[in-house]
Amino acid sequence: MTYIPAEKLAADAENVLNDLNARTEPLTPKDRMAIPMQEMPSQDPMVRRSNMEEVAIGYTPAQARIEAERCLQCKTAPCVKGCPVSINIPGFIKAIAEGDNKKAVDVIKESSLLPAVCGRVCPQEAQCQAPCTVGKALKSVDQAVSIGRLERFVADWEREQGLVEKPTVKPATGKKVGIIGTGPAGLTVAADVRREGHDVVLFEAFHKPGGVMVYGIPEFRLPKAIVQKEIDTLLAMGCELRTNFVIGRTRKITDLLEQDGFDALFIGTGAGLPRFMNIEGENLVGVYSANEYLTRSNLMRAYDKERAQTPIFESEKVAVLGGGNVAMDAARTAVRLGAKEVHLIYRRTEAEMPARVEEIAHAKEEGVIFHFLENPKRILSDEKGWVSGVECLRYELGEPDDSGRRRPIAIEGSEFEIDLDTVIVAIGNDSNPLIRQTTPGLDTNKWGNIVADENGKTSLSRVFAGGDIVLGAATVILAMGEGRKAAKAMNEMLAKD
Ligand SMILES: Cc1cc2nc3c(=O)[nH]c(=O)nc-3n(C[C@H](O)[C@H](O)[C@H](O)COP(=O)(O)OP(=O)(O)OC[C@H]3O[C@@H](n4cnc5c(N)ncnc54)[C@H](O)[C@@H]3O)c2cc1C
Ligand code: SF4
Structure with missing residues (x-):
């Protein structure tokens, strides 16, 4: 390109x-x-x-x-x-x-x-x-x-053109639905359930709604004003939003159902728990998860250096570990935050990279330095416990693994070092265990995702779930599609009550 x-x-x-x-x-x-x-x-x-x-x-x-x-x-x-x-x-x-x-x-x-x-x-x-x-x-x-x-x-x-219309809301049914998480899954359920005349309360752990669309995907790919417009429409439809509200801490699922008068709940809490590599040096100062790095920049606006209340460390030499969209977002954000060198380290080749072709091309155009068939063995520190570099190994590709991609195999004795002051780990996310741990009877699978049927129904009566919390880290459109199906089933259930 x-x-x-x-x-x-x-x-x-x-x-x-x-x-x-x-x-x-x-x-x-x-x-x-x-x-x-x-x-x-x-x-x-x-x-x-x-x-x-x-x-x-x-x-x-x-x-x-x-x-x-x-x-x-x-x-x-x-x-x-x-x-x-x-x-x-x-x-x-x-x-x-x-x-x-x-x-x-x-x-x-x-x-x-x-x-x-x-x-x-x-x-x-x-x-x-x-x-x-x-x-x-x-x-x-x-x-x-x-x-x-x-x-x-x-x-x-x-x-x-100012032609976006507020969807019509049917007369009030007196039923109350709680939606936990305001990513694409939760927002979709909110719109579809509210249209039927049910009261809707959205609970969001962060101080701003929108999920990954606001805290993860950077402004330069998805302007936040576009997401805010969707949220404004929901509020204009009469949905109530409670931010800084962590379900599992502030209130539990059982509290909402048994004490707070909710007739149905939808859990759309996403997959916001970062995975780490479990290598030496990952707790040094200067190591971030991509989620933390992107949240600081997007949600806390660390890039707005004049006005940001939570500034971010001004990195000079950054390495991003991973090859997906999250890694591209982190690397391109580091470029914009002023880093002089941004290295993207990936243990397979470009052909196996899960990131979108367009994002890879954009990252290259913006000067990100790609390292293929390399992976860190340990993160190095200076005498004060700050990141000073990474020691990497070179890799070659072997037979395909379970994902169908050829397995990367480390080449013994191929160690080399790169000087750095910041390392951003972007190798994937799992679901946060809080709701699972505080909700007896809610079935989850071996990865900690909530188990739901094709209509989003969970093992608990009146509790539905969808999006990344069910699918594992997936996509906006799949989260939205899951929300649509769950909302339909919730509306049918509430109509029969
Ligand atoms: C950096 C990044 C880039 C991505 N790029 C793309 C892309 O280009 N294209 C694409 O299709 N997908 C992309 N994705 C994936 C996509 O954003 C997700 O699949 C999608 O947002 C999942 O939607 P969701 O509604 O399930 O959850 P989320 O968007 O994760 O929203 C969940 C919300 O629930 C809140 N929450 C969590 N726990 C609680 C709790 N206990 N109480 C209250 N609230 C809680 C969270 O704060 C969050 O706001 C990207 C993901 C990341 C991280
Ligand atoms: S109908 Fe669909 S598949 Fe056929 S040309 Fe148009 S976009 Fe492509």
Whole structure:
């Protein structure tokens, strides 16, 4: 991927659109496949390295029209099968091609509550865009119709035009539902349950709602104002929000059901417990979990050096350990917080990296130094107990493991050192054990995730769960989809009471 300035992309699109508009014959599938795929305009890498503003700028109206014209409107719609919430993708793209953005966003909202979020952060290349006929015919998923960019375009258009409507709330039923956690799973349940006229109280451990969308995913990938807008809509619908409220400490699940008058509960507490490598030196000063590092920057706004109440240590040489989206977010945040060198250390090769291709490309453009087939053996310290570097081993790939990826094997005697002052561990997250430990009778599996059936029903009567707390660390769209299913089952249960 090479960086193309936004102005050039916009000018090229105007020319392509003029040609399309000048045509008198309808477009054949061959014509559609010859239309150039529209790249996402983004901030110049050299400029965005030192600001927190969103990297991707969004399609121009001309780009959106052109990209929509690339869709073949396949009868079998393989893209829909790749979407975890089965959005009518050809339907919304057709509306864009016809110039009806409002209809397009309404079609998406039949299945997805958060299109402005999902259009930005969904791993489309592994979901809806993977089976797209255009991508298959052009032999590259990068050439598939850019479904996510189009979703984002219409969601932003609706918000910017001030057309987002507050959903209608049915007359009060007198039933009360508690939602624990305000990530995408909890917010989705809140909207769907409130619409039916039930009272909704959202409990959030942090001082701000939004879950990972606010404390984890950085501003430069997902502006917080977009998430806040969704929360404002819920509040305008009459949902009550109680922040700094830790269920399992402030009140327990059993208190809510037995003493506080809740008729049903949804647990959407996510997977916020960081995993560590369990190597020597992990408790040195200067070692962070990616969650802590990102929370300090995003939620506590440590990057706003003039005004932040909780400043962050000014690192010069940072290593991020891991190869997923969380690792990319941490590395790109470290660049923006002013580190001179940011190393990303991953024990497999780029091909096995779970992070999105776009995030890897953006990290490279911003100067992150990638180390493949390397992994720390121990973290080194100076005489005061501060991180001074890592000792790494080199790796080679062996046979595939349970994940289907080739197993990394350490090469004996290959030790070498990198000088650093900060290490950020980004190797995955588990669920927080608090609710599990304080709720008798709530079944969990061997990883500590809550066990729920296909409707989100747990082993406890009137208690539902969904999102990362059930799936393990997953995605925004899957959390939202789980929330939708659980809300439907909760509404059905409450209607029968
Ligand atoms: C840094 C990072 C980047 C990511 N990037 C992407 C991406 O690009 N695309 C993508 O699709 N997914 C991404 N994910 C994953 C995605 O964000 C999650 O799968 C999704 O947010 C899960 O939603 P959830 O509603 O289950 O939980 P969460 O979003 O984790 O929200 C759970 C909420 O519950 C609160 N909570 C926890 N315990 C309690 C308690 N006891 N009482 C009250 N409140 C509690 C937490 O404070 C939190 O606000 C990323 C994750 C991280 C960490
Ligand atoms: S598979 Fe691709 S071309 Fe076919 S309908 Fe879906 S987006 Fe359009």
